[in-house]
Amino acid sequence: MQATMTPTGVLNDQMIAADCLISAKNAIKGCAMAIAEASTPQVRNTLKQQLSDAIAFHEQISQYMVNKGYYHPTNVQEQLRIDLQTAQQVLQSVGR
Numbered sequence: 675m676q677a678t679m680t681p682t683g684v685l686n687d688q689m690i691a692a693d694c695l696i697s698a699k700n701a702i703k704g705c706a707m708a709i710a711e712a713s714t715p716q717v718r719n720t721l722k723q724q725l726s727d728a729i730a731f732h733e734q735i736s737q738y739m740v741n742k743g744y745y746h747p748t749n750v751q752e753q754l755r756i757d758l759q760t761a762q763q764v765l766q767s768v769g770r
Contacts, residue, residue, distance in 0.1 A: 687742070687744075688739075688742070688744045688760070689760070691735060691738060691739050691742070691744055691745075692739070692744065692745075692760070694731075694735045695732065695735050695736060695739065695745070698728055698731050698732035698735055699732065701724075701728040701731075702725065702728045702729060702732060705721050705722075705724050705725035705728055706725060708721050709721045709722060709725065744756065
């Protein structure tokens with residue numbers, strides 16, 4: 675997981691939460707693919723539990739971000755504005 679820095683060089687809550695959300699999405703995808711490839715019921719059941727946990731974490735972090743105003747899954751225009759603003763901050767922090 676790559677750390678994203680603000681122009682001041684410090685991680686902020688929004689960037690940490692976004693990084694967690696991306697990680698949760700990747701965990702969900704990875705578990706789902708692994709379930710499809712599992713060769714035994716025991717492995718499949720373990721992976722299903724991990725998938726369930728990853729989905730629950732995704733729900734928690736998504737709700738946290740919505741409550742904080744960081745994430746707008748039902749308002750594409752607002753989410754795009756926030757994403758562009760965050761991208762500009764990252765570019766400024768690396769001197770571009």
